[in-house]
Amino acid sequence: MGDSVAWDVIVVGAGLGGLTAAQRLSQAGYQVLVLDKSRGVGGRMATRRVTWPQRADAPGSETVAVDHGCRFLPASTRLEEPGVAEGVLHPWNPAEFALTVDSQGRTQVVSTPSQGPYAVSPQGMSAVAKTLAAGLTLQRQSRVTQVWPQGDGWRVTWVNDAAGAEAGETAPLTTRALLLAIPAAQIVPLVTGATAHHAGLAPFLAAAEAVTFDPVMTVMAGYDGLTDPLTRLDRPQLDPTSPPGWMVWGQGHPNLRWLALDSSKRLQSPYPVVVAHSTATFAETHFDATDLASVGQTLLAQAALALDSRLAQPTWMQVHRWRYGFVKQAHPAPLLATAAAPTLAGCGDWCAGLSADDAIQSGEAAAHHLRHSLESQRPE
Numbered sequence: 001m002g003d004s005v006a007w008d009v010i011v012v013g014a015g016l017g018g019l020t021a022a023q024r025l026s027q028a029g030y031q032v033l034v035l036d037k038s039r040g041v042g043g044r045m046a047t048r049r050v051t052w053p054q055r056a057d058a059p060g061s062e063t064v065a066v067d068h069g070c071r072f073l074p075a076s077t078r079l080e081e082p083g084v085a086e087g088v089l090h091p092w093n094p095a096e097f098a099l100t101v102d103s104q105g106r107t108q109v110v111s112t113p114s115q116g117p118y119a120v121s122p123q124g125m126s127a128v129a130k131t132l133a134a135g136l137t138l139q140r141q142s143r144v145t146q147v148w149p150q151g152d153g154w155r156v157t158w159v160n161d162a163a164g165a166e167a168g169e170t171a172p173l174t175t176r177a178l179l180l181a182i183p184a185a186q187i188v189p190l191v192t193g194a195t196a197h198h199a200g201l202a203p204f205l206a207a208a209e210a211v212t213f214d215p216v217m218t219v220m221a222g223y224d225g226l227t228d229p230l231t232r233l234d235r236p237q238l239d240p241t242s243p244p245g246w247m248v249w250g251q252g253h254p255n256l257r258w259l260a261l262d263s264s265k266r267l268q269s270p271y272p273v274v275v276a277h278s279t280a281t282f283a284e285t286h287f288d289a290t291d292l293a294s295v296g297q298t299l300l301a302q303a304a305l306a307l308d309s310r311l312a313q314p315t316w317m318q319v320h321r322w323r324y325g326f327v328k329q330a331h332p333a334p335l336l337a338t339a340a341a342p343t344l345a346g347c348g349d350w351c352a353g354l355s356a357d358d359a360i361q362s363g364e365a366a367a368h369h370l371r372h373s374l375e376s377q378r379p380e
């Protein structure tokens with residue numbers, strides 16, 4: 001191994017998969033660098049801080065946390081293992097409903113058995129990722145553009161997306177092992193250029209290309225002065241140990257995949273915040289729209305029609321687009337790796353799964369694989 005190799009492992013992507021793997025590898029004594037193109041950590045486990053427009057009755061701005069990505073984890077999440085995210089997760093036990101369409105084509109709301117309690121973070125779900133990131137060497141706003149085989153390891157080119165003097169192209173990084181903990185579709189452009197230079201890369205690329213995702217559009221909406229829970233969805237008996245709330249599954253609804261009273265995950269939530277996720281069909285139709293506000297309003301109008309007319313008149317609204325939202329066609333194994341390139345791996349929810357816990361499990365599997373590959377590289 002040449003002296004220029006600075007890192008044992010570079011992990012691209014600070015989502016749950018990448019952070020889990022990075023923690024496992026650095027706990028095992030490896031020098032690990034995590035790169036993420038975003039300003040925050042957590043990837044699709046994301047929370048937006050929204051400053052509520054000033055109210056006449058309450059001067060001063062108020063910032064609320066809104067989960068616009070991952071909504072909840074199962075109560076039995078792997079993150080509940082001691083020492084992982086202790087104290088961050090709380091139970092959430094909302095009333096559950098589903099949308100059904102009657103014979104006249106009218107949407108009905110029906111109560112469904114609760115699948116809860118779910119595990120949520122009152123500070124916002126991104127707090128879970130921040131806990132997982134603690135102690136790691138992490139470079140944000142660092143977008144990896146290509147990876148190349150170099151000697152026994154890998155060369156990683158990246159761009160600094162931070163505004164200001166440091167922005168732009170940067171010196172490539174070198175590493176003994178490389179983990180691409182990003183959606184498979186985003187792996188493809190990173191490895192395509194190098195496939196002719198390494199026998200393991202062509203099957204790696206083909207496997208990444210076979211994975212597909214559904215897009216989703218998320219609408220976040222706040223309702224000033226609407227202090228009552230949305231009446232038609234109120235629940236008579238609330239568990240006093242968990243905050244109230246409701247969630248509605250779209251089932252076969254053409255536009256709504258899911259919506260819920262996101263503010264009921266917070267410990268203090270004086271005004272309702274609703275989060276609605278679109279179906280893949282809705283997102284495919286509207287993804288490239290220039291007027292996102294009107295797309296958000298269209299989705300809220302659907303929610304208003306199905307649930308409560310007041311949903312169509314929010315005080316504020318924001319829209320987020322997830323191009324790689326939910327896994328549609330997964331890779332059939334817990335990690336992506338090829339025998340010809342043992343120090344390269346891919347991981348994420350798309351490896352034998354579709355959920356946050358699957359991403360964590362895939363990160364664990366990738367860390368185990370790379371440890372084994374690095375140990376086998378050591379001279380006798």
Ligand SMILES: Cc1cc2nc3c(=O)[nH]c(=O)nc-3n(C[C@H](O)[C@H](O)[C@H](O)COP(=O)(O)OP(=O)(O)OC[C@H]3O[C@@H](n4cnc5c(N)ncnc54)[C@H](O)[C@@H]3O)c2cc1C
Pocket residue numbers: 012013014015016017018035036037038041042043044045068069070071072073074142143144145181182183186216218277322324325326347348349350354355356357359
């Ligand atoms: C709207 C929505 C709701 C969801 N709700 C739930 C739920 O309720 N429960 C559940 O279990 N799961 C849910 N999921 C799925 C869950 O969020 C994901 O399974 C999980 O967060 C995926 O983690 P990951 O590490 O695989 O990938 P990601 O979270 O996508 O992380 C990938 C990271 O890689 C970074 N990245 C990408 N390309 C590059 C590059 N070239 N250079 C540097 N960095 C890069 C990204 O910025 C990102 O931070 C939801 C997803 C969405 C979109």
